[in-house]
Amino acid sequence: MSDSYYLFKGCLIPTRVPNLEKASLIVLDAMGVDHRPLPGATCCVEPIGLRSMAADTWLVTVARMLAIAETEGRDVLTLCNGCYLSFQEACHALQDPALLEKVNLVLSSLGREYRGGVKVRHLLDLAHEKGEEGVKSHVRRDLSAFKVAPHSGCHVLRPSKAGLRERAYAPRMLGDVARWLGSTVVSEEGWPECCGGGVASIDDGVSTGMLEDVCSVYRRSGATCILTPCPFCFSQFDLRQKGGLPVLHLSELMALAFGATPEEIGLRYHRTKLGPISGSP
Amino acid sequence: MWQRLTEGVRIESIGTETNLPDPLGELARCHQCGQCAGVCPSQKHGGIKPADTMVKLHLSLLQPNAPELWLCAMCNSCTERCQLGVSPSDRIQEMRGRATLAGHCPKSFQEEAKLFMRTGLAFPNSGLTKKLRKELDLDELASDAQTLNELAALVKATTLGRVPLER
Numbered sequence: 257m258s259d260s261y262y263l264f265k266g267c268l269i270p271t272r273v274p275n276l277e278k279a280s281l282i283v284l285d286a287m288g289v290d291h292r293p294l295p296g297a298t299c300c301v302e303p304i305g306l307r308s309m310a311a312d313t314w315l316v317t318v319a320r321m322l323a324i325a326e327t328e329g330r331d332v333l334t335l336c337n338g339c340y341l342s343f344q345e346a347c348h349a350l351q352d353p354a355l356l357e358k359v360n361l362v363l364s365s366l367g368r369e370y371r372g373g374v375k376v377r378h379l380l381d382l383a384h385e386k387g388e389e390g391v392k393s394h395v396r397r398d399l400s401a402f403k404v405a406p407h408s409g410c411h412v413l414r415p416s417k418a419g420l421r422e423r424a425y426a427p428r429m430l431g432d433v434a435r436w437l438g439s440t441v442v443s444e445e446g447w448p449e450c451c452g453g454g455v456a457s458i459d460d461g462v463s464t465g466m467l468e469d470v471c472s473v474y475r476r477s478g479a480t481c482i483l484t485p486c487p488f489c490f491s492q493f494d495l496r497q498k499g500g501l502p503v504l505h506l507s508e509l510m511a512l513a514f515g516a517t518p519e520e521i522g523l524r525y526h527r528t529k530l531g532p533i534s535g536s537p
Numbered sequence: 538m539w540q541r542l543t544e545g546v547r548i549e550s551i552g553t554e555t556n557l558p559d560p561l562g563e564l565a566r567c568h569q570c571g572q573c574a575g576v577c578p579s580q581k582h583g584g585i586k587p588a589d590t591m592v593k594l595h596l597s598l599l600q601p602n603a604p605e606l607w608l609c610a611m612c613n614s615c616t617e618r619c620q621l622g623v624s625p626s627d628r629i630q631e632m633r634g635r636a637t638l639a640g641h642c643p644k645s646f647q648e649e650a651k652l653f654m655r656t657g658l659a660f661p662n663s664g665l666t667k668k669l670r671k672e673l674d675l676d677e678l679a680s681d682a683q684t685l686n687e688l689a690a691l692v693k694a695t696t697l698g699r700v701p702l703e704r
Contacts, residue, residue, distance in 0.1 A: 270670075270678055271660040278673045296684045298657035304611045305646035306653060308633035310696035317691055362694050366687045414613035415624070424617050447614075450578045454610030457645035462608055465582030522673050 261333035261377065262294035262325045264343070267302075268487045269335055275522030276487055279507040280335050280379060282521065286394050286514045287386065291333060296324050300334075300342035303411060304454040307342065318346035319359045323370040331375045333382065335507060337411035337486035343376040345418045378412055380485040380506060381421040384429040391436040396515030401533045402439035404509070405479035405501075406430040407470070407493075408448050409486035424448075430506065434483055437513040443477035453492040464496065471497050480533055483509055494527050502530045563623045564595040573615035573625050584608035587615040587625040594628055601636040607643050640701045647702050654697070656680060657688055 263284070269276045284291050298321070301307050301314035322343070325332050334340045350356045350372055360369050383391060408430050413422040422429050427448060431441045452466030471493070474482050482493050485506040493503035503526075504512075511521045523530060559565070573587040580586045585608045593599040599606075606629060615625040636642060642650075649659050656662065657680045670677060692698045 267659040271658065271662055271666045274666070274670050274673055274675050277675060296687070298684060298688050299653050299659040302659055305649055306659060308611070308630050309637040309642055309646060309650055309700060311630065311634055313692060313695040313697035316695055317688070320687065320691060362691065365690060365694065410612040414617045416617060447576065450610050450612035450614065452578065452610060454612065455579065455584065455608055458607050458643055459584065462579055462582045462584040466578045466610065469578065469581070525669065
């Protein structure tokens with residue numbers, strides 16, 4: 257596996273929550289990760305709506321980007337659960353030589369070919385792979401006042417048949433990283449719950465019901481904020497939640513721990529404010 | 538349960554155009570244990586019922602215009618939970634594809650598809666996006682012509698190019 261990455265920012269982060277992009281860039285630079293933007297990037301054909309509409313369009317769209325990454329010998333790094341699953345399931349599916357041949361037939365019309373040599377990572381497993389010492393060595397700020405409820409989000413751990421790095425039951429990566437960063441983890445995920453974001457544009461009642469199911473557990477845990485590696489879950493928690501429990505994307509907690517200021521990473525753009533613990537009003 | 542689901546349904550409807558190809562034999566393998574129903578967060582709130590959906594698919598009783606198809610959040614809990622290796626969320630995704638081609642895709646996803654084909658992104662690069670990126674000292678988002686041309690060629694060669702979209 258290479259140590260240099262093409263950073264795939266996705267759609268939601270750069271357009272709606274670019275503050276998460278800012279935090280991620282600070283974090284990657286602080287950890288000395290070699291990264292540059294994936295050239296010719298498009299949407300990953302997200303796994304909820306678009307991919308449902310046309311599965312073959314998903315596969316060739318991701319394969320095109322994998323082919324681009326492969327020419328430079330870089331792996332793909334994502335900041336979003338949806339992007340991660342979209343890429344990872346495509347990588348997994350394209351291990352089938354017959355399917356790869358079909359996809360390459362389409363890609364050949366663009367003068368491109370994918371040979372199956374790219375790996376996809378999520379910021380979560382990249383951080384976890386650094387290990388306790390690796391993460392702690394970058395910490396510049398005491399975050400013990402942050403009582404976090406980890407929420408991994410579905411697409412970083414299900415379906416396990418796609419060869420995802422996190423396990424589907426009792427995930428541990430997010431809680432581990434949060435502890436290594438110095439925050440206080442106040443709840444553990446058993447069977448990870450869904451935030452309801454996937455039906456937010458279809459049925460408000462179903463989506464809100466799912467959101468409240470998961471948030472009520474986090475509120476009872478005594479958490480001062482939810483922590484998630486997924487920008488879709490982040491947006492669902494920040495914009496649609498009724499109970500007012502603030503949320504941080506993993507990149508934000510890492511950036512704060514590594515010494516970035518709340519102003520620098522745009523914490524002011526959160527709808528549900530973090531208040532005094534973040535060091536900003 | 539079998540009787541309840543098939544009540545009032547004429548037997549001739551089995552094996553009609555709603556039949557879903559089942560190369561993995563998953564529809565027959567599902568024995569309605571209900572584990573998927575137990576973990577489905579949507580079912581709890583009146584959304585999709587994965588076990589019911591599986592039996593309807595097996596009997597070819599699920600119509601492409603069934604609204605519940607789109608009440609699945611694609612959380613993949615059902616697929617993860619199934620002890621028989623059946624993947625209800627994959628089957629639901631396949632049925633959504635068929636529904637889409639039959640003109641039954643929700644408006645919000647259609648709009649997303651149109652934006653994707655036009656700009657390469659699933660969310661708009663709006664005035665607010667530009668303002669936020671400037672304030673955060675991030676570069677402006679831009680998609681180049683070659684990328685959009687390649688995307689158009691891929692869409693044309695695949696199913697999305699054949700999807701009926703409302704104006």
